[in-house]
Amino acid sequence: MTTSAPEVASQRIAAYLRAEILSGRIGPGERIRQEDVAARLGASRLPVREALRILEAEGLTEHSANRGARVPALTMRQVDMLYQIRERVEPLALVDGLPRVDATLLDRLVDLEKRIEAGTEVGEFVALDREFHLLTYSTCDQELLTSMIVRLWNSTQHYRRAYLAITGLSHRWVAHAEHNLLIEAMRRGDPADAERYLAGHIRRTRTELSRHPEAFAA
Amino acid sequence: MTTSAPEVASQRIAAYLRAEILSGRIGPGERIRQEDVAARLGASRLPVREALRILEAEGLTEHSANRGARVPALTMRQVDMLYQIRERVEPLALVDGLPRVDATLLDRLVDLEKRIEAGTEVGEFVALDREFHLLTYSTCDQELLTSMIVRLWNSTQHYRRAYLAITGLSHRWVAHAEHNLLIEAMRRGDPADAERYLAGHIRRTRTELSRHPEAFAA
DNA sequence: TTAGGATAAGTTGGATCCAATCCAGGATCA
DNA sequence: TGATCCTGGATTGGATCCAACTTATCCTAA
Numbered sequence: 001m002t003t004s005a006p007e008v009a010s011q012r013i014a015a016y017l018r019a020e021i022l023s024g025r026i027g028p029g030e031r032i033r034q035e036d037v038a039a040r041l042g043a044s045r046l047p048v049r050e051a052l053r054i055l056e057a058e059g060l061t062e063h064s065a066n067r068g069a070r071v072p073a074l075t076m077r078q079v080d081m082l083y084q085i086r087e088r089v090e091p092l093a094l095v096d097g098l099p100r101v102d103a104t105l106l107d108r109l110v111d112l113e114k115r116i117e118a119g120t121e122v123g124e125f126v127a128l129d130r131e132f133h134l135l136t137y138s139t140c141d142q143e144l145l146t147s148m149i150v151r152l153w154n155s156t157q158h159y160r161r162a163y164l165a166i167t168g169l170s171h172r173w174v175a176h177a178e179h180n181l182l183i184e185a186m187r188r189g190d191p192a193d194a195e196r197y198l199a200g201h202i203r204r205t206r207t208e209l210s211r212h213p214e215a216f217a218a
Numbered sequence: 219m220t221t222s223a224p225e226v227a228s229q230r231i232a233a234y235l236r237a238e239i240l241s242g243r244i245g246p247g248e249r250i251r252q253e254d255v256a257a258r259l260g261a262s263r264l265p266v267r268e269a270l271r272i273l274e275a276e277g278l279t280e281h282s283a284n285r286g287a288r289v290p291a292l293t294m295r296q297v298d299m300l301y302q303i304r305e306r307v308e309p310l311a312l313v314d315g316l317p318r319v320d321a322t323l324l325d326r327l328v329d330l331e332k333r334i335e336a337g338t339e340v341g342e343f344v345a346l347d348r349e350f351h352l353l354t355y356s357t358c359d360q361e362l363l364t365s366m367i368v369r370l371w372n373s374t375q376h377y378r379r380a381y382l383a384i385t386g387l388s389h390r391w392v393a394h395a396e397h398n399l400l401i402e403a404m405r406r407g408d409p410a411d412a413e414r415y416l417a418g419h420i421r422r423t424r425t426e427l428s429r430h431p432e433a434f435a436a
Numbered sequence: 437t438t439a440g441g442a443t444a445a446g447t448t449g450g451a452t453c454c455a456a457t458c459c460a461g462g463a464t465c466a
Numbered sequence: 467t468g469a470t471c472c473t474g475g476a477t478t479g480g481a482t483c484c485a486a487c488t489t490a491t492c493c494t495a496a
Contacts, residue, residue, distance in 0.1 A: 145299055
């Protein structure tokens, strides 16, 4: 999760495409042609090929031989399963990092949550919500676990945005309450409650999503 | 999980290296030089590079710029976490596929378990045990979930073998009992019991592993 | 009119060559 | 004597060219 520009071309290209996909500029089902990307970024196709493999590892693209790369278009059933996985896996990171949560981190979470509650734009909400949750896992130093969680967020990001674009940002008080209860449980250092509120939050989001099949591929 | 030889060189090379790593012929921490592999398989370095990216996505290798690829050497703490993830994630696949479990599959599981109980060699046990568990997930058609589970098994395979090499195959009756209870719960189509026995089996294995730090990297 | 197949354009996969980087060993200087 | 800098070998990263595959289009025939 470094923000500085990587010195290696394949990493730089991967970062570019990652941003394109996560922002929604490249949507599910859309094809990514190696030559297009190479020409746009002033490189040969070779580092683009490597970049696409890197993104495949992150769940952002899928690859089939001689047919190129595209952003996976997930069904509602697949996204539902990804949320079930999140519900079980993310509490592990939260509880693992809980002993190292300090006042500075809690302040940042409170600040982020305020900005989330004040926000009016869907794209902004998606970004801030992602930042909020990933920040709650930032004290977990189990790289294998946190990278898996980032993959899960990556794969489902588009459908979160699509859902919010449909429902709008009104009636979000439930999510805000859950976020604040999560922060409070973290402040108390209570692993059971932290896991409870987090799992409940993810589960409720999943249920809401399943009420909007129009956010998914046909 | 196709067994036929892939037509694409990068896939074929990936399959070769995958077998080398899973069998233990390439161990944790060991470096994989592109030229070595290319020369051995009669290809150029390019498809080897792609193969290493594919394996990286599967958790079998790790990559750093200009420093090449190697098989990750995990600490006991990391493997313990992977087992905690397995404990929470694998029951999802089991329960998801449970309605489609039929008599033929149960027969195959019973047969496999008999061969596991009759086995005397560690390498054979590791392979059969893997086959047994992955077979219990074979009716789960959620590709995203099952591929994640395969990755988890891949990453921990070496340490299972190392553990068994230390402790031997005696006193394995607990695992056998757990396997048989799992089969029986699947026969009844009971998701609660199936999840219970599976999670317990993984958890107990994790506990046993944590008693043998000598199986891990320093 | 439509189904089928041949063909051609477009795209990806692979090989070879060159450039950039890393690492170990030794020489130089304080 | 010790640390630092430099240099050469080894290895990976990238560019260009060619081959193989996929796919869409157009023509032919029923």
